Amino acid sequence: MKIACLGWGSLIWKAAELPVASDWFAKGPLLPIEFAREGDSGELATVLCEGVAEVQVLWAFLAVDTLEAAREALREREGVPVEQPACIGSWPSGPQSPFQQRIAAWAGEQGLDAVVWTALPPRSGGLNQRMPSVEEALDYLRKLDLERQAHARDYIRRTPVAIDTEYRRVIAHTFNWQPAPEAQLDLDASA
Template sequence: MNVEKPALKIAILGWGSLIWDEWPEFDKHHEEWLPGGPVLNLEFSRISESRKGALTVVIDNDHGAACDTQYAVSTRKNPDDAIADLRCREGTIITRMGYYFADGSRTCDPQVPETIAPWAAEKGFDVVIWTGLPSNFRAKTGKDFSITNAIDHLRSLLPEGKGMAATYVWRAPDFVKTKLRSALQIEPWFAGS
């Protein structure tokens, strides 16, 4: 007798452009974004090449502030498909994908934040996936991430990069409250970008 396994309930976590940038190939495979995702340590500490040096928000356990996140339910039945959807959307490699399997059957390269397992259990998710891109600030600048160094980096960008940086920070959801964002929102040169 061939018994079909029940479909896994899969959540996708978001806190940045995943939420506001429309991407039809990705968006058609998940439901709407909902508040109430797990709290994660986030900071604008990744230098983005595609955004001309702008700083993007990532999980950063060294410099991040505890922030709320959002989640969307994947319409995929197979977690590999859901992970591939997000990987393609983010234009990255599989080792930069974060995922948590409640049954412990698989592990990922990015560290799984401690808030994810209890959140998944509370919400009834079998699998949780997220973009696991790390901070690359030190690797790209040769300097440790700090508010001063991050602002100096942003000031050094060409006008197009400054514009992209301002747009990214201002479009980030209100629940992403980091030290750098707070500092940038009072910088006259940044607010007027």
């Protein structure tokens, strides 16, 4: 099977145990992504958010034989509890997602058999499904202790420049957190 993983955040530079079997490619599907999840380490992580501008995400092949193995590998990498299967999206089967048809059409164009992606919700003020306003996101980042703020800065700076969102532009301007050199990935257009 030809199985791909979609990425828009730390998977790109820190795949860890995720069995990525290729470089990351440009020209993934257009998806609504924003820096809208308060992470456990302080980062304001990128997540799918309905109602925000779309960006073209990245993708890579995975060295797995089944969709179930791909879902499990991504679940482990993301630290998602087994009891939360909806936090790992997949096509052609898996929890229903408002983005499934779009991803399916893109996967068909790429000749893929299956696709997985992280489907963690926005989180603000400790509440899942709550997207922070841009002002709340800035306030959250301002109030972090120095170590957690440094981690948040590195996350935003290392996220590929292709993930050009409204919050990223405001955060970069406010804190002068410009993209790191490695965020300027030399991406192949296709596999």
